[in-house]
Amino acid sequence: MASQSQIYAGAFADPVFAAQSVFRCLMDGFARPGTIKRLETTSAPPASLGVAAGAVALTLCDHDTPIWLTSALGKSAVPQWIAFHTGASATVSKTDARFAFIEKGAAFPGFDQFSLGSQEYPDRSTTLVIEVEALTGGQVLTAKGPGIKGETEIAVNGLPDVFLEFWTANRAIFPRGVDLVLTAGDRLICLPRTTRLALKEA
Numbered sequence: 001m002a003s004q005s006q007i008y009a010g011a012f013a014d015p016v017f018a019a020q021s022v023f024r025c026l027m028d029g030f031a032r033p034g035t036i037k038r039l040e041t042t043s044a045p046p047a048s049l050g051v052a053a054g055a056v057a058l059t060l061c062d063h064d065t066p067i068w069l070t071s072a073l074g075k076s077a078v079p080q081w082i083a084f085h086t087g088a089s090a091t092v093s094k095t096d097a098r099f100a101f102i103e104k105g106a107a108f109p110g111f112d113q114f115s116l117g118s119q120e121y122p123d124r125s126t127t128l129v130i131e132v133e134a135l136t137g138g139q140v141l142t143a144k145g146p147g148i149k150g151e152t153e154i155a156v157n158g159l160p161d162v163f164l165e166f167w168t169a170n171r172a173i174f175p176r177g178v179d180l181v182l183t184a185g186d187r188l189i190c191l192p193r194t195t196r197l198a199l200k201e202a
Contacts, residue, residue, distance in 0.1 A: 007081050007084050008084060012041065018043075025188070029188060032147050033148055033192055033194075035152070035189070036188075037187065037190070039187070046078050047076075048076040048103055050131040051183075053181075053183045057082050057088075057101065061088035061098075065088050065098040066090070067100065068100040073102075078101070095113075096115070097126050099127050102129070108130060114128065117177070118176065125177060130180060130182050131183050132182050132183070135154075135187055135189055136157065140153055141198065143195050145194045146195075147195075154197075164197060167191075174194065177193035
């Protein structure tokens, strides 16, 4: 059972200022896919949830945004922490979730298991917040698309081997599809569904 300190502590010290700061960082990240953004303010969520992921939850979640959590996160203090500070409740249905949180090292489901939106309402899709080992030092991928001048490179460490396959399938159903926020410590990379990823040619 989660302790009261795990549930009640760890939110933003200045909720309004902090949420605005994190929101600006996320908007800038989605406008410039593949760039590493450092949060100026963070939270202190229960240990199983990363610092940046917790800040994203506090900023974007509310009582109108059902969230999906991995089994490990669901059994921790995270659901109660998010519910207490944001009003958001956890759902077992991936397709009902507006946000999904996946901790570092967890096996994550195929993106098509989540809400992909519709042709009429593509914004009604799930945003996945995925904690990784690091945002550098991994396999180098080239990224192209809106918000990227020419192309850029990302080298996220901790993504599964099937990631590029999942992402290519996600891109193929545009304008439907999920969006990603990859987090590591107090840093994050945003990948909207408009971004094309490919292995860097040797």
